[in-house]
Amino acid sequence: MENPELNGTASIPGGLTQGSAAPTPLLEVRGLTKSFFGIPVLEDAHLTLHRGQVHGLVGENGAGKSTLMKVLAGVYQPDAGTVLLDGREVRFSHPTKAHEAGLSSVFQEFNLLPDRTVAENIYLGREPRRGVLVNKSLMNGKTAELLQSLGITAIRPTAQVRSLTVAEQQVVEIAKAVSYDARIVSMDEPTAALAGAEVELLYQIVSRLRDRGTGILYVSHRLRELFDLCDVITVLKDGRVVSTGPASELDDARLVRLMVGRPIWAFFPDKLPRTDSDAEGTNAEGAVVSAKPILELQGAGNGQLDGISFSVQPGEIVGLAGLQGSGRTELLHAIFGAAPFNRGTMKVEGREVLPKTPREGVRARMALITEDRKAEGLSLNQSILNNALTVIRSVFPRRTGAVQTEIPGVFSSLEVVARDLDQEVQYLSGGNQQKVVLAKWLAIRPRLVLLDEPTRGIDVGAKVAVYRLMRTLAAEGKAILMASSELPEVIGMSDRILVMRDGRLAGELPAGTSEEAVLQLGTGARTAPGGGT
Amino acid sequence: MKQRGSFIERLSSTQIVYLVALLTLIVGAVLVGSIGRNFFSQGNISSILTGTSVLGFIAIGQTLVILAGSLDLSVPYVTSLASLVAAGVMANNPGNVLPGVVLTLGAAAVIGLANGLIVARLNVHGFIATLGMGLIISGFLATNFKGSFGQTPLSFRLIGATGLGPVPISTIIMLACAGLAMLLLHRTRMGHHLYAVGGDISVARTSGIRVDLPVITAHVICSLLAGMAGLLLASRLGVGSPTVGSQGGYDLLSIAAVVLGGTLLAGGKGTITGTLGGVLIFAMLDNIMSVMQINPFLKDVVRGVVIVVAVAVYARRRTVTRPERFSAKASAESPAAEPARAERP
Numbered sequence: 108m109e110n111p112e113l114n115g116t117a118s119i120p121g122g123l124t125q126g127s128a129a130p131t132p133l134l135e136v137r138g139l140t141k142s143f144f145g146i147p148v149l150e151d152a153h154l155t156l157h158r159g160q161v162h163g164l165v166g167e168n169g170a171g172k173s174t175l176m177k178v179l180a181g182v183y184q185p186d187a188g189t190v191l192l193d194g195r196e197v198r199f200s201h202p203t204k205a206h207e208a209g210l211s212s213v214f215q216e217f218n219l220l221p222d223r224t225v226a227e228n229i230y231l232g233r234e235p236r237r238g239v240l241v242n243k244s245l246m247n248g249k250t251a252e253l254l255q256s257l258g259i260t261a262i263r264p265t266a267q268v269r270s271l272t273v274a275e276q277q278v279v280e281i282a283k284a285v286s287y288d289a290r291i292v293s294m295d296e297p298t299a300a301l302a303g304a305e306v307e308l309l310y311q312i313v314s315r316l317r318d319r320g321t322g323i324l325y326v327s328h329r330l331r332e333l334f335d336l337c338d339v340i341t342v343l344k345d346g347r348v349v350s351t352g353p354a355s356e357l358d359d360a361r362l363v364r365l366m367v368g369r370p371i372w373a374f375f376p377d378k379l380p381r382t383d384s385d386a387e388g389t390n391a392e393g394a395v396v397s398a399k400p401i402l403e404l405q406g407a408g409n410g411q412l413d414g415i416s417f418s419v420q421p422g423e424i425v426g427l428a429g430l431q432g433s434g435r436t437e438l439l440h441a442i443f444g445a446a447p448f449n450r451g452t453m454k455v456e457g458r459e460v461l462p463k464t465p466r467e468g469v470r471a472r473m474a475l476i477t478e479d480r481k482a483e484g485l486s487l488n489q490s491i492l493n494n495a496l497t498v499i500r501s502v503f504p505r506r507t508g509a510v511q512t513e514i515p516g517v518f519s520s521l522e523v524v525a526r527d528l529d530q531e532v533q534y535l536s537g538g539n540q541q542k543v544v545l546a547k548w549l550a551i552r553p554r555l556v557l558l559d560e561p562t563r564g565i566d567v568g569a570k571v572a573v574y575r576l577m578r579t580l581a582a583e584g585k586a587i588l589m590a591s592s593e594l595p596e597v598i599g600m601s602d603r604i605l606v607m608r609d610g611r612l613a614g615e616l617p618a619g620t621s622e623e624a625v626l627q628l629g630t631g632a633r634t635a636p637g638g639g640t
Numbered sequence: 641m642k643q644r645g646s647f648i649e650r651l652s653s654t655q656i657v658y659l660v661a662l663l664t665l666i667v668g669a670v671l672v673g674s675i676g677r678n679f680f681s682q683g684n685i686s687s688i689l690t691g692t693s694v695l696g697f698i699a700i701g702q703t704l705v706i707l708a709g710s711l712d713l714s715v716p717y718v719t720s721l722a723s724l725v726a727a728g729v730m731a732n733n734p735g736n737v738l739p740g741v742v743l744t745l746g747a748a749a750v751i752g753l754a755n756g757l758i759v760a761r762l763n764v765h766g767f768i769a770t771l772g773m774g775l776i777i778s779g780f781l782a783t784n785f786k787g788s789f790g791q792t793p794l795s796f797r798l799i800g801a802t803g804l805g806p807v808p809i810s811t812i813i814m815l816a817c818a819g820l821a822m823l824l825l826h827r828t829r830m831g832h833h834l835y836a837v838g839g840d841i842s843v844a845r846t847s848g849i850r851v852d853l854p855v856i857t858a859h860v861i862c863s864l865l866a867g868m869a870g871l872l873l874a875s876r877l878g879v880g881s882p883t884v885g886s887q888g889g890y891d892l893l894s895i896a897a898v899v900l901g902g903t904l905l906a907g908g909k910g911t912i913t914g915t916l917g918g919v920l921i922f923a924m925l926d927n928i929m930s931v932m933q934i935n936p937f938l939k940d941v942v943r944g945v946v947i948v949v950a951v952a953v954y955a956r957r958r959t960v961t962r963p964e965r966f967s968a969k970a971s972a973e974s975p976a977a978e979p980a981r982a983e984r985p
Binding site: 220227 | 849
């Protein structure tokens with residue numbers, strides 16, 4: 108509704124290429140099958156991509172999207188099936204072969220060297236030479252041209268990748284993919300790490316590529332993006348294609364139903380009645396009347412934050428919105444003591460606490476679920492059980508035994524899918540990994556739960572499980588502060604929404620506000636949101 | 641405090657190394673002057689520069705290996721072996737200088753190739769692969785050579801003894817090697833790929849780089865340069881010695897010089913220029929402490945402190961990556977007591 112790019116999609120139709128008398132498709136995948144250790148992850152997958160088309164690929168985690176992309180990129184070899192490029196059969200034994208054929212991929216993980224320059228990264232392995240020496244000026248010149256052709260002028264070819272923002276790094280990654288004279292670019296969740304205006308930048312690049320006639324395969328969990336950008340959407344479920352067709356014939360509800368194969372549900376579970384004993388302070392509606400707040404901040408700040416004042420009541424879910432870099436993560440880290448405040452006051456359940464280390468944060472019964480679970484949340488090559496006991500063991504060692512006996516119950520209530528508790532965490536899906544992180548923190552019986560991007564990169568089913576858990580925790584009288592770049596999630600789950608901008612709180616919005624209102628506050632477009640409820 | 645921190649943060653690690661070198665120079669000049677000697681006398685400068693060349697050769701090679709994400713602990717033994725091969729083949733015959741040099745470097749290159757292949761093809765970490773190689777060579781040396789061996793002819797010994805003014809020929813050769821190494825790193829594909837492999841091997845691989853090649857090349861060059869150091873020592877001593885390398889402690893000292901020079905031990909980031917700065921600092925420290933006749937134990941203490949402090953400074957710089965948005969008293973300007981301005985309708 109608020110998206111101008113919707114019109115863009117409509118005016119450059121995928122239908123055009125489809126309508127014309129069946130030209131040879133740019134890419135055709137037939138009967139692609141791939142299993143790992145005898146477990147099929149892709150079965151008889153088919154897909155057709157035409158020039159100048161954006162083809163969305165959706166499905167829950169483990170549906171086979173990433174596998175399909177990696178087969179196309181030459182990272183995996185298919186067990187059966189054919190890939191036709193311009194009607195000719197191809198088989199890529201190595202990623203380089205795919206590049207040479209004009210098929211480039213942007214994977215989920217960042218594939219850049221942070222200590223090298225933009226140009227060195229883009230032309231890595233293909234540095235232009237004069238004689239035996241690398242021709243740096245030509246390399247930088249070509250990089251500048253390439254970025255310009257994508258409409259990017261703010262990135263210098265000689266800048267170190269480390270000095271760029273996450274969004275700019277993503278742009279460099281795409282530029283690298285395009286630089287192989289790619290006729291097909293596949294992108295695996297290119298916006299997973301982006302927020303707000305940065306997503307616009309990506310939209311812009313995608314439409315430029317499409318206008319040039321490049322075929323684009325676009326994997327995303329964000330449904331809105333799929334409808335904004337894609338001409339055709341293919342839905343994968345359990346390794347099979349369950350639907351493929353024009354995006355215009357689909358809507359959110361149908362798409363979700365196809366992905367999960369279950370009837371449409373209330374995406375965000377309803378609030379639960381309070382179950383804890385000291386809920387006397389709440390009225391019949393569950394609204395807090397006079398309970399002592401669990402978290403209270405007064406003029407708190409540090410190098411990245413300033414003038415932060417707000418409170419969170421027991422049983423309340425407070426959403427923390429704002430653009431990338433607005434200070435959401437920094438605020439959670441400051442409260443927890445990972446990057447502490449150096450001024451202002453903070454009270455936890457009425458007691459003044461200013462944790463200087465995460466350990467002090469844990470002692471104050473706070474839990475921080477970080478946004479990067481692989482780097483900060485889990486020891487990937489350790490067992491599920493060891494991961495679940497990490498915090499309790501180190502901070503409250505005497506309670507470890509008691510907690511250990513509860514773990515199996517916690518896992519079954521969280522519906523963790525795993526062989527057994529000794530399985531290494533690295534072999535779990537993203538959603539199950541996130542549940543292990545949650546279990547690890549629930550073990551300390553936190554009063555305040557700080558969640559940073561709690562559903563990033565996990566499938567719909569796991570998302571709903573996380574949402575249900577949040578409702579349960581709130582019903583038990585815990586306070587929840589959730590930072591997220593997914594506005595529907597913030598709006599759907601929060602009792603109140605705090606919007607951050609440039610390290611300060613830009614304002615507060617009530618439950619059920621509009622995405623526009625949050626964005627306006629977050630970007631500072633208008634101080635008083637015109638359409639804000 | 642804060643001011644100084646941000647000043648250091650603005651400097652590159654190479655600039656810091658040379659700043660520390662300058663500081664060492666000043667402190668050295670004052671200390672040496674205080675006992676009535678001249679730090680800047682031609683003889684002393686020549687002595688410092690001589691001190692840079694052996695470690696310099698080895699540290700340049702070590703830089704390449706570390707940048708590629710590996711490590712070479714076999715260098716001192718390669719150096720000893722090289723000195724023996726050179727002195728043995730030359731056998732005080734001026735006509736044998738060229739074959740001596742060629743054979744020495746050939747032997748060193750073969751060891752480097754073996755190291756490289758073990759690391760790149762068998763996926764043994766450089767630490768272990770070269771530790772094993774070092775043990776093998778040292779065992780060979782200990783059983784076959786009881787003392788010095790062979791002799792180098794006068795013409796060859798002159799290389800280690802002459803200089804242009806206060807600058808020894810050996811230092812000039814070392815600097816020329818450094819120049820070549822820089823050219824390799826910054827202006828050839830091999831150099832770019834070496835950084836890439838050390839930075840993130842899977843990124844390098846998916847970019848179509850044959851990831852074995854830079855690692856093997858770095859190991860071969862490193863051993864060649866350790867061989868050069870052995871040649872230089874044979875030239876200076878006039879004989880080959882089975883312990884000249886290990887006595888110098890060049891394995892750990894070269895790694896220390898590289899790290900002091902700002903190169904990441906994990907690979908992927910660093911410069912030859914920085915390494916040369918690290919070598920210079922060690923050479924000056926050695927010189928100052930020799931002139932001051934400081935107890936050898938204290939020498940190692942000073943070296944140890946310098947290394948640890950330098951790396952601690954770099955580590956600190958790496959963690960502080962984002963500039964501060966608000967100063968400590970920023971809240972004074974903003975209405976701290978006012979709660980988040982509610983925008984409710």
